[in-house]
Amino acid sequence: MALSPRPALVRPLALVFLRSPARVFPRPLARVFPPPLALVGGVVSTLTALARAQAVVAGRAQPVATVRHLHLHDHPMVLIPLTMAGEANAPLAAMAGTDPARPRLLTVAQPRNRDDRFTFAADLAGLLVPYLDSFATDTEDVPIDRGKDVRQRYVDAPQIWVPNPGGADFLRLFGRSTRFLKIDGEHPVPPAVPLLGRWLTFFANSAEVPGSSLLVNAIQALGLHWVTGQSSAEDAQFAVQLAWIESGAEAAREAENGPVAGPATDPDFDNRVLAPLIERSDPALPRVLHDLLLPTWERMWRTLALLRRLPAGDRVPLRWDTDRDAFTAFAQNLAEGGPPQPRRDGAVAAAARLQRLENAAARYAVQRAFDDPLVLAEYRLSGAAFAGVVTLANPDRVDDSGKRPVLRPRIMVHTTEPVRVEPGTSLTSPSRPSQKARVISINPAGDGHDVLLELSGGMGRRLVAEPGSVPTVGERLILTTLSEAYRPGGSLPDPAETPWTHGGPPTYDPPPDQAAPTAEPDASSPPPVLAPDAASPPAVPVLAPDAASPPPVPVLAPDGASPPAVSTAEPEAAALLAVPVADPDSAVSPAGAAVDPALGGDLAAVRDSVVSVEPAFAADPVSPAHPSDTDTRT
Amino acid sequence: MSQSSRLDQLRGSGRAKRHNARTIAALTGNPGCNRRAVLDAAGVDKTGLAERIGFPGSFGQSRFALSRGNAFEAMLKADDCALLRSVLDVRDDLDYTDLGEDSDGTLGDRSARTADLLAGARAALIDHPLLTLDIAGQTVYLEPDLIAYAHHGRLQVVEIKSFAIIDDQAESAKVSAAAVQAAVYVLALRALLTRLGHDPSLVSHEVVLVCPRNFSFQPVAVVLDVRKQLSTLRRQLSRLASVTTLVDALPAGLTFDLALEPSELVSALGHIEARYAPECLSACELSVYCRSEAAGSTGALGRTVREALGGIESVEEVLALAEGRMAPSEEQTEAAAVLQAALRLRSEALS
Numbered sequence: 001m002a003l004s005p006r007p008a009l010v011r012p013l014a015l016v017f018l019r020s021p022a023r024v025f026p027r028p029l030a031r032v033f034p035p036p037l038a039l040v041g042g043v044v045s046t047l048t049a050l051a052r053a054q055a056v057v058a059g060r061a062q063p064v065a066t067v068r069h070l071h072l073h074d075h076p077m078v079l080i081p082l083t084m085a086g087e088a089n090a091p092l093a094a095m096a097g098t099d100p101a102r103p104r105l106l107t108v109a110q111p112r113n114r115d116d117r118f119t120f121a122a123d124l125a126g127l128l129v130p131y132l133d134s135f136a137t138d139t140e141d142v143p144i145d146r147g148k149d150v151r152q153r154y155v156d157a158p159q160i161w162v163p164n165p166g167g168a169d170f171l172r173l174f175g176r177s178t179r180f181l182k183i184d185g186e187h188p189v190p191p192a193v194p195l196l197g198r199w200l201t202f203f204a205n206s207a208e209v210p211g212s213s214l215l216v217n218a219i220q221a222l223g224l225h226w227v228t229g230q231s232s233a234e235d236a237q238f239a240v241q242l243a244w245i246e247s248g249a250e251a252a253r254e255a256e257n258g259p260v261a262g263p264a265t266d267p268d269f270d271n272r273v274l275a276p277l278i279e280r281s282d283p284a285l286p287r288v289l290h291d292l293l294l295p296t297w298e299r300m301w302r303t304l305a306l307l308r309r310l311p312a313g314d315r316v317p318l319r320w321d322t323d324r325d326a327f328t329a330f331a332q333n334l335a336e337g338g339p340p341q342p343r344r345d346g347a348v349a350a351a352a353r354l355q356r357l358e359n360a361a362a363r364y365a366v367q368r369a370f371d372d373p374l375v376l377a378e379y380r381l382s383g384a385a386f387a388g389v390v391t392l393a394n395p396d397r398v399d400d401s402g403k404r405p406v407l408r409p410r411i412m413v414h415t416t417e418p419v420r421v422e423p424g425t426s427l428t429s430p431s432r433p434s435q436k437a438r439v440i441s442i443n444p445a446g447d448g449h450d451v452l453l454e455l456s457g458g459m460g461r462r463l464v465a466e467p468g469s470v471p472t473v474g475e476r477l478i479l480t481t482l483s484e485a486y487r488p489g490g491s492l493p494d495p496a497e498t499p500w501t502h503g504g505p506p507t508y509d510p511p512p513d514q515a516a517p518t519a520e521p522d523a524s525s526p527p528p529v530l531a532p533d534a535a536s537p538p539a540v541p542v543l544a545p546d547a548a549s550p551p552p553v554p555v556l557a558p559d560g561a562s563p564p565a566v567s568t569a570e571p572e573a574a575a576l577l578a579v580p581v582a583d584p585d586s587a588v589s590p591a592g593a594a595v596d597p598a599l600g601g602d603l604a605a606v607r608d609s610v611v612s613v614e615p616a617f618a619a620d621p622v623s624p625a626h627p628s629d630t631d632t633r634t
Numbered sequence: 635m636s637q638s639s640r641l642d643q644l645r646g647s648g649r650a651k652r653h654n655a656r657t658i659a660a661l662t663g664n665p666g667c668n669r670r671a672v673l674d675a676a677g678v679d680k681t682g683l684a685e686r687i688g689f690p691g692s693f694g695q696s697r698f699a700l701s702r703g704n705a706f707e708a709m710l711k712a713d714d715c716a717l718l719r720s721v722l723d724v725r726d727d728l729d730y731t732d733l734g735e736d737s738d739g740t741l742g743d744r745s746a747r748t749a750d751l752l753a754g755a756r757a758a759l760i761d762h763p764l765l766t767l768d769i770a771g772q773t774v775y776l777e778p779d780l781i782a783y784a785h786h787g788r789l790q791v792v793e794i795k796s797f798a799i800i801d802d803q804a805e806s807a808k809v810s811a812a813a814v815q816a817a818v819y820v821l822a823l824r825a826l827l828t829r830l831g832h833d834p835s836l837v838s839h840e841v842v843l844v845c846p847r848n849f850s851f852q853p854v855a856v857v858l859d860v861r862k863q864l865s866t867l868r869r870q871l872s873r874l875a876s877v878t879t880l881v882d883a884l885p886a887g888l889t890f891d892l893a894l895e896p897s898e899l900v901s902a903l904g905h906i907e908a909r910y911a912p913e914c915l916s917a918c919e920l921s922v923y924c925r926s927e928a929a930g931s932t933g934a935l936g937r938t939v940r941e942a943l944g945g946i947e948s949v950e951e952v953l954a955l956a957e958g959r960m961a962p963s964e965e966q967t968e969a970a971a972v973l974q975a976a977l978r979l980r981s982e983a984l985s
Contacts, residue, residue, distance in 0.1 A: 049942035050956060050976045052935050056949045066983060086699030088798035088849045173800060177849045231912035231936040267694035275697055343801050377979035381972070417975075 045378045048227055055229035061245040065225040066374045068310035071213035071320040073159035077131050078103075078300045080163055080293055081170045083263040084111035085270050089173040091120050092265070092274075093286075095293040096127055100301040105293070107286045110278065118189045121178050125192035132158050132199060136331045157214065157320075157327035160203055161304065163238045163261035163296055164219045168207050170263040171215070175200030179340040194340065201341045202330045209357060211319045211364035214327065218242075218303045225310065228252070237261070242299050245306065261296040313371030319364070346506030348495045355489045366482045370430040376478060383420030385480035388413040388451065395470035398463055407463050409455045409470045410440070413477055416448035427453065427479040432469070434458035437479060453479070638772075640881055641676040646891020650677030653774040658767070659814040660917045662870040668880055669908035670918060675772065675877045678890045680919035687896045687903075689923035691915075703796035706846060707779070710794060710853055715759060721844060721853045722782060722792065729758040745775060749826060758783045765822035769874060778819040782842070789827075791819045791841040799845045799854055809843070809858070816841040817863035821871075839864060880906070912936050944969025 051062040079096040083089060093107040104127055108120045135158050141150040162168050179197025181189045207215040219238055228235055228244035230252070235241045238261035243252040260266050265274065269292070277285045345353060369376045369385075379385035392412035399408040419442055421427065427437045435458035443450050460466035471477055498505045642650075657674060664670065673680055684690055710718040715730050733747055745764040752760075760781040767774050780792040793816045797808045820841065824834035839861045847854035890902055903923070910928040912935075914921035925934060930949050932940040946952050946969060954960035955970040956977040962970035 044936075044938040044942040046942045046944075046972055046976045047980060049935070049939045050952070050973060050980065052939055053932065053943065053949045053952045056930065056935070057953055063984065084698055085696035086702035086796060088800065088846060176800065229935075231934065231939070233912040233915065233936065265696070266692070267696040267699075268692060270696035270698055271694065372983075374980070374983040377983045380979055381976055 047378045051227045059249040061226040061228045067313040067372050076159040076161050078161045081263045093289045103297050105290050121193045122190040125196035154328045157324045160215045162217050166263050171200045172204030210361040214323050315367040315371050347498050347502035383418050386415045386417040387478045388415030390471045390475045393473050395465050413451045419449050428483045433484050644676040645678050646889045651679050655815045655818040658818045663917050665870045667909040669906040671877050672906050682892050684920050687899050691922050706796045707794050721855045732761040767822040776822050789837045791816050794844045800848050813858050813860050814863050817860040
């Protein structure tokens with residue numbers, strides 16, 4: 001639907017759907033990205049679109065990568081969750097395990113029953129936590145502070161595979177619903193349950209980091225390497241997407257009517273099969289669910305095998321190092337008795353997280369392009385990279401105009417590809433990533449252009465270049481504006497110093513809402529109604545917006561357009577879109593009014609995210625008036 | 635032949651499928667689709683039609699979801715709407731009127747009572763109201779969950795949904811759908827007030843969405859600003875008026891009577907142009923057929939893919955241009971050059 005741009009008057013989504021499963025928000029995200037990323041974020045490149053067209057004609061999926069861009073663990077855990085329709089993330093079953101021949105099935109006989117649900121959580125913890133713990137054993141030393149010190153890192157980390165983004169969302173919400181539960185008091189849960197919640201939250205958070213391989217979903221992993229001859233919306237069906245890759249279009253059409261990969265079940269299955277089984281507590285339920293999940297289980301392992309055949313990109317291990325760092329840090333945090341992750345980041349934490357995600361996205365985009373000529377080709381098509389042949393080289397050129405003579409070889413590169421760079425731009429060649437090539441001049445020559453480049457770095461310390469460090473005449477080079485150079489982040493204040501513009505220092509996270517859980521209401525017998533507290537009405541709307549002093553209320557302005565599906569080929573975009581960026585206008589309090597210059601220019605770009613966090617507290621209806629935002633109800 | 639009998643003829647012997655807020659909202663999802671516009675205007679049973687021609691879709695709703703939705707609504711409305719009043723923060727002395735079931739088979743009675751109640755302009759919560767909206771010359775009956783008369787005399791549409799809002803976040807697709815649906819009610823309510831001689835702006839453009847909060851069954855109310863949805867709807871509905879022109883242009887005697895042979899129905903469908911997009915798969919009962927019809931077009935791969943391919947219609951054409959087997963037309967020249975470069979780069983990297 002072609003919608004006009006959001007009118008300025010409409011206050012964009014304040015609080016709802018910052019991390020919705022769809023993960024696509026019409027937010028002004030583009031401006032927080034450095035330009036090259038626009039290429040990979042959301043827009044389908046002509047190269048990928050052409051591959052889809054080729055897939056249609058060939059009747060088979062087509063590759064869009066020549067190497068594997070994710071770490072593939074030798075012993076991953078596959079986890080396929082199923083939920084109960086209608087409920088808020090109520091688990092129905094899960095098939096999980098590390099051995100393709102021995103799937104473990106966990107089921108919930110009565111998904112609406114709270115105790116059954118926590119038994120499921122405890123069982124899942126019994127399966128998952130020992131697997132995670134098995135990696136928290138051997139460590140290695142990692143030099144830090146230029147080799148003056150070392151820190152420890154586990155030599156390996158776990159890897160969890162789910163079928164689709166919905167599966168990862170399930171884990172995130174299940175983590176949210178379990179990590180605050182109390183193991184003592186009136187309604188204790190087994191100690192493993194909140195621990196599971198914290199682990200799941202950790203994995204769900206790391207899945208948002210572009211390039212992280214701790215929690216991987218199969219659809220995204222496949223989409224990173226192959227495109228099908230159908231729309232990305234149709235690719236969201238795991239069985240169909242895999243069939244395109246394994247067998248082709250015809251098999252894919254047949255797979256459309258096969259069992260779903262969860263977490264939602266098919267309504268028809270619910271009505272015909274599941275409902276009668278649950279109603280009469282039929283002991284056949286586990287077997288039925290086993291049969292339902294088994295095809296997906298097998299497809300997951302076939303997906304792993306398919307990806308294993310691709311050689312890993314050169315920079316994939318670097319990103320796995322980062323994953324291991326994250327795993328080590330979180331395992332240590334747990335061991336030291338750190339608190340559960342907050343429901344919502346404070347302003348400074350949100351800004352820091354956004355910065356980390358942006359850096360990860362930039363790094364991931366560059367690393368993929370440098371690892372994979374097919375990814376780099378997208379940049380060549382858009383003019384951000386070009387290939388050419390060295391026609392002249394002066395490897396011994398020394399620039400002695402400064403205080404000290406420096407080695408500055410020059411080379412001439414002839415290219416027939418479009419060159420969309422200006423003189424003065426610094427380019428990099430993936431074959432010599434530590435060397436910079438500054439564009440001196442670009443002149444039309446023959447059927448293309450001659451680009452004169454001055455090189456610096458990556459040639460040793462002397463005034464004579466190390467052999468092989470300067471491209472020689474006849475060598476074919478690809479040069480790009482992408483760079484792996486370190487991007488320093490902005491400095492952020494201490495959380496305790498959060499300026500008032502950003503809500504001031506974060507207050508204590510409201511008490512966990514599962515404080516007084518009781519039996520889950522059955523849908524057939526609605527629970528008794530809580531007597532509304534007349535003294536302090538809930539801080540909720542606003543039937544009369546012009547009332548004297550309405551309570552601060554989130555105003556939502558959903559976009560009418562159904563959000564476009566994020567192409568699975570662009571996980572970085574998907575992940576980044578999930579960054580809690582919101583519009584300052586959404587703030588009901590004065591928080592949105594101004595940016596404190598104390599936060600510095602670097603923060604301006606992430607200002608929106610920061611201020612969006614604050615009203616969450618201001619408008620959070622969790623108030624003493626309603627302490628019992630129970631998982632269930634009294 | 636009058637317009638309505640022409641539409642009756644298109645529908646054939648079956649009973650007319652009535653428009654509801656959901657179908658009106660769906661119309662705005664793909665406004666360029668003439669096929670949907672005509673079939674909906676004629677009230678053709680698209681589910682039946684799709685099944686008859688061998689392209690059934692699956693648009694069921696799980697009874698788990700249904701029962702939870704009903705239970706949630708019943709809980710809110712129990713005890714004279716006690717919980718609903720608390721979550722909406724309205725006074726206890728505000729009248730609650732349940733217009734209930736229809737007293738006769740026609741819907742006119744209830745909609746008249748709704749109008750009476752609103753004409754009285756007393757502060758009230760009005761349950762089971764029935765509104766009307768003219769869609770392409772037809773009167774469509776609409777049933778909002780609730781209308782609330784707020785303190786300052788403004789009317790607000792209240793939508794009760796059973797999806798959860800967790801930590802102030804909900805699925806954007808579901809919130810979007812609810813907002814469009816509520817916007818339809820706002821539009822109908824404003825039309826009614828205009829007919830009653832009141833100021834239509836008494837109806838607030840802010841609607842209230844009541845959902846379960848977090849993992850509980852407790853309600854939470856949030857305000858949605860639906861101005862944008864309203865303007866989109868108005869634009870689409872004014873476009874729909876042109877359905878008359880579309881119908882007039884159809885060959886005389888054309889019908890989608892489900893008693894016809896599938897092959898005849900398929901050829902009848904061929905007279906009305908569809909505009910298939912992958913988004914249709916989740917919104918239109920006939921989408922599976924339209925998809926098979928659109929096979930080989932770049933549009934079937936999604937709008938972004940089509941645009942990235944320079945807007946060229948068919949996949950065959952794209953490849954022919956990329957491989958240089960076909961001379962590009964004038965407006966295709968630029969796209970063809972990019973496609974050729976793309977193909978060269980792909981082949982180079984994959985070789």
